[in-house]
Structures are given as C-alpha cells and as structure tokens.
Amino acid sequence: MAKSRNTEQKIFDAATELFLEKGVDRTSVREIASRAGINLALMNYYFRSKENLFDAIFTALMKKNSEELIRILNSDLELNEKIRQYVHVYIDMLSENPLLVSFVMSILHRSRERITEMKAINSLYATDQFTRQIIEEGKKGNIRRTDPTHFFVDMLSLIAFPFAIKMLVMDKNNITEKEFQGFILERKERVPEILIDNLRPRR
Amino acid sequence: MAKSRNTEQKIFDAATELFLEKGVDRTSVREIASRAGINLALMNYYFRSKENLFDAIFTALMKKNSEELIRILNSDLELNEKIRQYVHVYIDMLSENPLLVSFVMSILHRSRERITEMKAINSLYATDQFTRQIIEEGKKGNIRRTDPTHFFVDMLSLIAFPFAIKMLVMDKNNITEKEFQGFILERKERVPEILIDNLRPRR
C-alpha cells in the first residue's frame, strides 16, 4: 500500500514526459509502463485506459500552468501593466515547458468535437474580468475601443505561436537552442509593446 | 493502365482528406483504401509505405499553398502594400483550408528531428528578399529599424494561430462556424494594421 501513491505518480510522470515528447498517439502504453518501471497491467489498475490517463494528465497540466495566468487576468492591475505581466509570466512558463504549445495544439485538433466538455481547456482563454476591463477602458477613452476577442487572440498568438514553430525558426535562422531561448526572451519586451501600441488612442 | 493515374490520385485525395481531418497517426491505411474505394495492397503498389504517402501529400500541400505567398514576398511591392497583400492572401488561403494550420503544427512536432531535410517546409518562412527589404527600409528611415525575424514571426503568429485555436475561440465566444469565418475576415484588415503600426518610426 505504501507504494501505491508512488506507483501512480511514476506512471503519471512517465506518461507526461512521453506525451509531451512524442505526442499521445505515438506513445504506447507498454512504453509508458517500461519507462515508469512498472508492469503493464498496473496501468489499467490505476487508470482504466490510455485515454483516461491522458485526460488526467491534460487536466493537471492545464491547472498547474494556468492558475497564475488567471490570477493576473483577474487582478486589479492597470491594463498596460497587466498585459506586461501576463506576457512575461506566460512566456516564462512556456520557456520552461517548450513542448506544451504543440501538445495543446494537438489536443485542440485531436479532440475537436469534445472540447466543450473538456473544462480544463477553458483556463487557456480570457476571463470575463479581463474582457470587461478592455471594454470599459475603451469607453473611458483611455485606450482605443477594441474588440476584446481580437485583442486576446492577438495576445495569445504572439505569445504562443513562436513555440509551435520553434524548429522552423531555428532551422531557417540557423540558430541553436540557446539562441532561440534568447530570441524568446526578447519577445517578453517586444510583444507587450506591440499590444499596448495598438491600444493607444488614435488621432 | 488507363486507370493507373486515376487510382493513384484517388488514394492521394482520400489520404489527404483523412490526414487533415484526423491527423496522420489516427488514420489507418485500411481506412484510406476504403475511402478511396481501392484495395489495401494497392497502397503499397503506388506508395511504398504510409510514411511515403504522407511525404508526398505534405510536399504537394506546401507547394500548392505557398507559391503565391512566396511570389508576393519576392515582388517589388512597397513594404506596407506587400504586408497587406501577404496577410490577405494567406488568410484567404487558410480560410479555404482551415485544417492546414493544425496539420502543419502537428508535422512540426511529429517530425521535429527531420525538419532540416523536409525541404517543403521552407516555403512557410520568409524569403531573403523580404528580409533584406525590411532591413533596408529601416536603414532609410522609412520604418523603424526592426529585427526581420521577430517581424516575420509576429506576422505568421497573427495570421496562423487563430486557426489553430478555432474551436477554443468558437466555444468560449459561443459562436458558430459562420461567425468564426466573419471573425477571421475582420482579421484581414486588423492584422496588417497592427504590423504596419508597429513599423512606424517613433518620436
């Protein structure tokens, strides 16, 4: 019994690694069991199926990585500062988990039809608080009136997409992993600048 | 013999549909054969393996969809107009092929290690012509001096990423497929505006 929690965790960790590295569909349950150093049948004992294990992992990953982001979106920070913090924290988080974007993208495609029921995925998106803030700042004239949906999609795109095309960027610019990290670091300043610039009132 | 080209094409078309819809790994060769209305063994007769068939399809998709984009990048158009045209054509192309982004993303992840040899993928990226144009316009003071790599990554992100998170956007904003198409249409004006705005000289 003492080992139970431990074993479950070992399966969970091994599967998480493999799912992120190779993708869910290219990872076999026998490979997970082997990396976790446990028996194949134990996978079925703890998680009923591979798909079940995947759901558990996906939910945990989303929860773990989105809590701080949501806290920032819902905070009382002034808009520009909120954007800066959000981008910083998001990019830092993805830098530590560079495979996360591809993983989530593949899930969004793989599970297109059951996205509505996958509650964990909601944490990727804007909160009502933040949406309201954008609209109200627009009304006050502090920023240009902006469609919050477009603005949030812009922000997500500029933050996340570069990680999805990492290998393309490295290959075409002939740079190393380290240099790509530097490139991403630069984006922590650049992206908020683009976003805030675009919000500035015209005329 | 008369049917040969036809049959090869039927396999190719069926596989393309399925790869885009379900992803390569979730599509079985038996399913392809069934949809193409041909025999399983014929798959091996025309394409030696599933991976081979995939390579052929991927190369063809990239070529078909990138030729016009590259032509625009290499044209003599004035920079702002070039950006506008590029974004327009790109978004139109993805609108007609909304699954293409997810497909390419999955390939970038799936085949991380052999990206360098996948020449077709190069067509997704900036050309030297365009890179030079950005640098020179910066020197002339027509635009703000800008890192072309960042600029191109920004542009690709704002164009492509929304398609990758389509289901998320639809779900969270509670909109239909048609309304999402409208949302994308708005981006044809919005994205060039953001990009060109950011290039404007400061002070």
Next chain:
DNA sequence: TTTTGTTTTAAACAGCGTTTAAATTCATTA
C-alpha cells in the same frame, strides 16, 4: 489469521502498418 489493497504474470482480443505471393484483369503492341 483473515482481510484488504497492491502488484505481477500470462494470456488473449481485434486492430494496426507492412510485406509478400499468387492470381487475375486488361489495354497495348508485336
């Protein structure tokens, strides 16, 4: 000691990608 939860062993199922061998259809060409 009995009970309970954990772990293993072993095997089976249908489906997968792949490959093979042989038989067959069929249009063209000799």
Next chain:
DNA sequence: TAATGAATTTAAACGCTGTTTAAAACAAAA
C-alpha cells in the same frame, strides 16, 4: 490474334498496438 506487361485483387502473414481478463503473489492492517 496472341503475347506482353502493367494494374489490380485476393489472401495471408509478421510483429506491434490498446485493451481486458483471470489468477496468483505479496505486504501490511484488522
């Protein structure tokens, strides 16, 4: 017309996959 050779089918096999099952072994708690 008959022979040639490419196109297509049928049928089967290989090892691998996800999944499930049954039975046994083990450890610790009751």
